[in-house]
Amino acid sequence: MPLSEPLLETRGLTKVFRRRFFGSGSKHLVAVDNLELTVYRGDVFGFLGPNGAGKSTTIRMALGLIHPTQGSVHIAGRDLADGTRAALAKVGAFVERPAFYPYLTGRKNLEIFAGLSGGVSVRELDEALDRVGLSKRADDKVAVYSHGMKQRLGIAACLLPRPELMILDEPTDGLDPHGIREVRELLLSLARDDGLTVFLSSHFLGEVENLCNRAAIMDHGQTILQGALDELEREHRRLRVETGRPAEAAEFLRGKLGLEPRLVDGQRPALYFALKGARAEDVNALLVQAGFAVRALTPEPAWLERIFLERTTSKESNVARKAEA
Amino acid sequence: MNESAANAASGRTAPEGLSVLGGVWAVLRFEWVKLLGRRITWVPFLVLAAVITLITIVFHYLEFKTTITFFRTASMNFDSKNDFVNGYYMTAHAMLPVFRMLIPIFVAVASGLMVAGEAEGGTLRACLIRPLPRSGLLLGKFAILCGYALALSVFAIALLLACGIACFGTGDLYTINVVFQNGEGGASMVPAAETADRFVLAALFATMGMAVLAALALLISSLANTAAMAYVLTLSIYFAVLTLRMMPFLDWLYPYLFVTHMMRWQQCFYEHVKVGEIYVSLVHLGAYLIAFLSAAMVLFKERDIQS
Incomplete structure (x- = not known):
């Protein structure tokens, strides 16, 4: 716009x-x-x-x-x-x-x-x-x-x-x-x-x-x-994708879209990555077309909160900064 | 629809800012509503009424033996208080503590509430985010403060005259000069026919003195963050200067102290008014007023509002 x-x-x-x-x-x-x-x-x-x-x-x-x-x-x-x-x-x-x-x-x-x-x-x-x-x-x-x-x-x-x-x-x-x-x-x-x-x-x-x-x-x-x-949001929101052959899927996304998926091992292994401008639906379509069975695709619910917490300091830090001055 | 379109559709246009005079007028229109709406505004009137009632009772029961002796030393021989105590005498003498102590306190408190009090309550920032020059805001508040001081002065003198005349009648006004701070011996007699003019003159002069105090109070109020800090500081300065004015060995300093000129209204009750001295005091009061008010406006304009 x-x-x-x-x-x-x-x-x-x-x-x-x-x-x-x-x-x-x-x-x-x-x-x-x-x-x-x-x-x-x-x-x-x-x-x-x-x-x-x-x-x-x-x-x-x-x-x-x-x-x-x-x-x-x-x-x-x-x-x-x-x-x-x-x-x-x-x-x-x-x-x-x-x-x-x-x-x-x-x-x-x-x-x-x-x-x-x-x-x-x-x-x-x-x-x-x-x-x-x-x-x-x-x-x-x-x-x-x-x-x-x-x-x-x-x-x-x-x-x-x-x-x-x-x-x-x-x-x-x-x-x-x-x-x-x-x-x-x-x-x-x-x-x-x-x-x-x-x-x-x-x-x-x-x-x-x-x-x-x-x-x-x-x-x-x-x-x-x-x-x-x-x-x-497109730049910073992360996507969680559960798919078969996750290691191969990660490599595929790295090569195809330049994304940097991280493999999260757990009961249900999944890929976790920032969209970096890509759209979730496009990621899904590409994976499916490439033969990966996508079982779940979950956009990160509180992306702004994560960025806020990652990039800002706590109240105590700011207050301490003022006190030092 | 964006705002331009919305405005165009509804014929609305965003207003422009106010000039200093426009700001003064805007403040004048509403400041009195705020002043009269506060309960504390009315407390001084109640206090004055109570004090004046007390003064009337004291005048009723007091025999004034010491005063009669004083008058004798000035060649005025009175047999009893009935010969000189009347409504005018009571009013002139009661004006001394009222204008030296009470009204300055009331003006300082009102001034503290007007700027620092509003800063404390948050309403000052609500006023200052409007397109209104800060100097206009301060001048408007000063004008209302002067009006309040005048109202207190007129109320005090009118009530004193009413109570005094009702209880003690009228007559010539006798005063002991030294009580009225001219440093001279002797006594004065103002004929009854002249007393009305003298009281009007004294009230206007005293109010001019209060305006100077109001300007000083606004200067302090515009720098303070709380009303209490503002009026405690103002009164501390006022009473400190008043104390200096009362120290005999500092007489060389008297002409430079604003309280000297604030108290010059007392000369309105001399038998022969020293017009020259009154003019000098008026010029001094004007200069103090301009200095205090200008400093208040400059400092207030530069102040960061963080409260």
Whole structure:
């Protein structure tokens, strides 16, 4: 599928936090390191990484909350650092968790935040509330809202007034399974029906696999993987094939498709290999045509999770990195 | 359907960002709603009402023997408190602790909640991801804070006058000069007909002083991560400078301290108002206000919002 125009781009984005107050002054933490990220119009983009990888700092820089040490953020071609902050007019976002004035009603909160973007009509406000299913509770104080309702109100706030890009930091964090499903369906609907571009960070790899068409994985302040999910899947997903004469089948696949099957001995010997761009159905057809009896062909169920675990460091490692700095 | 197509179909266009003035206006439209919606906003009014009630009771029972002696040394011979204690006297004297202690505390707390408190609660970042210049946000909050200080001042003076006049009637306003910090001996008498003007002038001048404190509080609030840190720091600075102002051997320092000029409203109750000194203080207050506010805007603009 041809890529549309970039809506959010980071170029050489870098953030170095220097030790303040009584620090030695020589030590510093590179939270984000020369980050190149591109989100195209119409994308539902998943942003993954372990805790401390630099996701939140990146999102905060993309929203003008944190000033980059180097590099730039462009939204719809407009540099965020041009001084006008006009680029943010195209963005609806929440960071970490949606925050509201608990002593005011949901409606008044939306009015306030939309007002800071220039204001919206009562009809637009009602539409946003209706969209997230909060019309009936709009005049209750936010203090009595459940976590899920606050999350949905956060999404309603993002919809006002008329964003082109939604940036959501852990939108399903802390929600129960019903809440998670509601938010996922809402995001899908916003992307599919309203044509919004969605950039979401998440810890749920399955969520990213289900919702997103493109993704990036970040660790130690750098992207270690970025691209369209279906291409990444073709490249990295592994296939488990149970066949007769497995050693010969492995040799056949090595010669025919350049794959590198590994023979796994067990009760039921099988070949295990990354598809490297090949399609599972083609592998199956080739094996059958060559006279190998394929008994089972199983795509790896959690390929993204495996890549994530293989290529990123643990939370403790990232936290230790910060502590050392 | 992509967003461009969706917008075209629905006639929607993405909005543009706000200018600084547009930002100030946007903040002004809603900041007062937030301010009035917070319960803590109303606490100072209750505290002022309680303190003023207490002051009225004390004035009712006190015999003012020491004050009568003071007046005698200034050649004003009063036989009893009924000769000089009236609503104006009570108001002018009660304004001293109210404007030196109470209202600065209330303004510092309100200011701490407005920026650092919002940073603590997460709503500041929700505001700052909007296409609104940070300077516009801060100026709007400053304007509302000044309005709040004015409301507290007017409420305090109006309630003091109401209680004082109801309990002690009206009459000429007598003051002992040294109590009102002019460093001179003697006493002053302001005719009853002039007192209204004097109170209005004092209230406006005192509020100008509170605006300077509000600017200092915003400067600290825009750098602090918690409301408590913001108002504790602000009040620490204020009371430290006030303490310096009270040390006699540091009199050479007085003209440079902002509290000296903040307290100049007291001269509105002298028999002959020293207009020159008042102008000098107004210029100083203006300079302090611009300096604090400019520093607040520059530092707030450069601040990384990590909370």
